[in-house]
Amino acid sequence: MGAPGSGAVVQPCARCGSRWAVQGAPMHWCPRCRGVLLSPGPVDAPPERRNYRWVARPPGRRPRPGGARPPVPAPGGTPGYPDMPRWGLRDASPEPARQERGRLARLADRVAGLLVLTAVLFALAAVAEIGRYLILLRNRTRLIPQALLVVSDVSLYLLAGFALLTALVTAVALVGWLIRVRRAAYAAAGERDPWPVPMLLCGCLIPVVNLLWPGVFLTELARRTDPRALRAVRIWWCAWILDGVLVVAALCWHAADSLQARADGVMLSAWTDLAAAAVALLSLWVVRRCEGRDLRGRKRQPQRWVPATGPAAVLIEPVHRTGEAAGRAPEAEVGDDRAATGAAPGTAEQEEVMAK
Template sequence: MSSVVQPCARCGARWAVQGTPMHWCPRCRGVLLSPGRVDAPADRRNYRWVARRPDHRTRKASPTATAPLGPTPKYTQTPRWGLLDPPPAQPSQPVRPLRGIADRRDRLLVLTTVAFVLAGLAEYGRYLILLQNRAKLIPGWLLWISDATVWTFGILAPLCALVAAVSLTAWLIEARKIVFTALGTRDPRKRWTLIAGCLIPGVNLVWPGVFLTELLGRRPDPREQRAVRIWWAAWAFSGLLVLAAILWRDASSLQAEADGVSFTGFTNLCAAGFAVLTLWMVRTLEGRDLRGAPRTAHRWVMAADPAQIVIAPLTPGPVAEPAGAGHDELERTQEEVVAK
């Protein structure tokens, strides 16, 4: 069968061209278009289809009426039937209430870091004022500024840490849901269990590390597992620092109180460092580095080339003649040396 056909402009039938092209359709007596290959794409055909209204022969165009031009038609896929091609409906995603606060996790951690750094600097500024006060009096305005900064950042930093903890808990719930859904199962932990284990003081020193370890799966990535372990150890250590700072505040002597101020500043700076460590751990679990860029994988390739000899092998030198060698043999050796 010939691969060159002539389509009919009226009924759409295709007639194979055997010899000379025809002009009229044998079925409906419509006009046959010019020959072309059956599988020719639309941009390589020497004809095109034109859509007209059914009453285009009877209607008379009004010379005065001008309709505004609409937008240029654009199709996202090949039309199958009719001229109306509505865009495909986007799949509706269920609204999750925890997703909004989980998306603000990084900004809250950065805000917590800045707040704790300022709180630590305020405590060390108070300690310097105490040292200066041993020799001379401190102006009232300077003491007022010190008190204001200590109280402001001393309250603001824990509040930021609390909001960041709630955001991290929401992120943990969403991340566990995504991981277990990909495995075809449901999260074995209830939502209230995750919230209580992450937000109740004392209990949250143990359970967040357990929840994160379960998030890694049965075959965890060594890099992610190491990040979780480092974060878990730092989290337990930070809890001990907070407890020690609270107990040190109740000291009776002046020197112990001054040392407590210095230790509180150190605790605030450690909390700022822990916030940065938390941001690093979370982004490591998401396959990113601390700055948020995708982490690149380093692969070691086994060399298949043969080993190359860098140092030439040593060859044994000439053997020394014994003392009783003959005169003829000595002359022969000298001739060989001269020839070389």
């Protein structure tokens, strides 16, 4: 398109800036870029006489009557604020949708506290068993008061019962924790846990079967989350199997009829309770290692070794001979130093030792 002559009426394009001469009815769209054409106006009209003008106003503010402009305030100092300004565009992040959590998930959140409680109860039960064994030893030569026997029986049965009940609840909580952590580990890799939830429950809660499958499940989890946790899983697995063997041996030992066998069964029960307390603490260790925490629940800081790129810096530069002194014997060099300084032989030897 040629340049329009003086006094021609044109329509500027709001997109590409081209000016199109008006011939007849005004156009709405630019033939070049399909942009919006502004209203017609003289091509040589000054900006204040054009029939359009861009005015920027805040939202909701109406134009002033008569086109009067507001007075411009005198420039002042740099604005200051007593605290962090809160004005501006702020996009509030959407709140995550609430997910209904079952009892198993809520129980899995308390697995650490349940493990500590289980270890404490089994340790107290072991102390009660040891107290019963000492009473039996005392009863060989002297009679035991009836009140002491009642206290021993009540403490033993109560602590053993509470320990077993807490251990059962803790086992269910551990299974819930295992399901949640395995699901998160496989989801991070874009996969799905190959073991269904009923299989995890059966493999961890059915007696005798649960001596094998929990170690398999934890080994798969450790290989995906932190391979360094495999050592903790293997130690826990050995302790878990040993505790199962001790439980079976204690049950069989209590079936004996002789007094000595029953006394030995009490001591074996004490060792079984101590092993159960140790397994509870080892379980807490495995849980923390798989979560990337230490035994107290603090976040573990990774230790990184950086290879050295340059040679080791020499702290003490060795003494090198220069000039004619390089060809002399060490004795002659020492003699020359003594003659030059005029010091006594003993003093030179002391200075040499201090220099070394």
